[in-house]
Amino acid sequence: MAPPVRAVLTFALALLVASAAHGDKLKGFYSGSGGLTADVHRVVLIEFAEDGTALVQQNWTGKAPQTWHARWTQRGKQVTLTFDPVKDAPTPTSLALNMKNGSLIPTTWDSAALGPLGPPTLAPFGGKNVKKHSVASCMALNTNDPTQNCVQWDSRVPPK
Numbered sequence: 001m002a003p004p005v006r007a008v009l010t011f012a013l014a015l016l017v018a019s020a021a022h023g024d025k026l027k028g029f030y031s032g033s034g035g036l037t038a039d040v041h042r043v044v045l046i047e048f049a050e051d052g053t054a055l056v057q058q059n060w061t062g063k064a065p066q067t068w069h070a071r072w073t074q075r076g077k078q079v080t081l082t083f084d085p086v087k088d089a090p091t092p093t094s095l096a097l098n099m100k101n102g103s104l105i106p107t108t109w110d111s112a113a114l115g116p117l118g119p120p121t122l123a124p125f126g127g128k129n130v131k132k133h134s135v136a137s138c139m140a141l142n143t144n145d146p147t148q149n150c151v152q153w154d155s156r157v158p159p160k
Contacts, residue, residue: 027124030104034120044119048072
């Protein structure tokens with residue numbers, strides 16, 4: 001093979017590897033919705049932070065939102081969320097997701113917490129979608145504008 005052809009092929013291969021690696025980069029905010037009927041329709045939102053914390057919020061139609069804190073890890077295309085212990089409630093088992101074409105597809109989940117059919121496929125939120133440093137102090141996601149900071153207090157809970 002001639003040196004110029006080898007150089008072009010090497011460069012093309014390097015671009016392919018770089019673009020594949022870039023495609024697997026976890027974004028900061030994902031959302032998805034679904035349900036077989038209006039009675040079981042919900043929206044699931046996940047915000048990932050640089051420090052390994054995450055906030056998962058599930059909004060069922062006609063019900064109060066459920067919010068969990070978690071820690072996340074990524075190994076290749078596999079993203080795993082391990083939920084923090086919940087006071088006075090069972091802690092959900094880990095949520096595993098596979099990254100495919102930029103979206104997160106649930107593979108294993110806690111059916112009692114996230115429903116028997118599991119969370120919907122989660123797509124990255126549009127626009128500038130970078131991880132915040134931490135979501136550990138968040139009480140809920142800012143569902144009006146996810147690009148802004150999360151809500152760090154809950155008006156439904158009286159101060160202690």
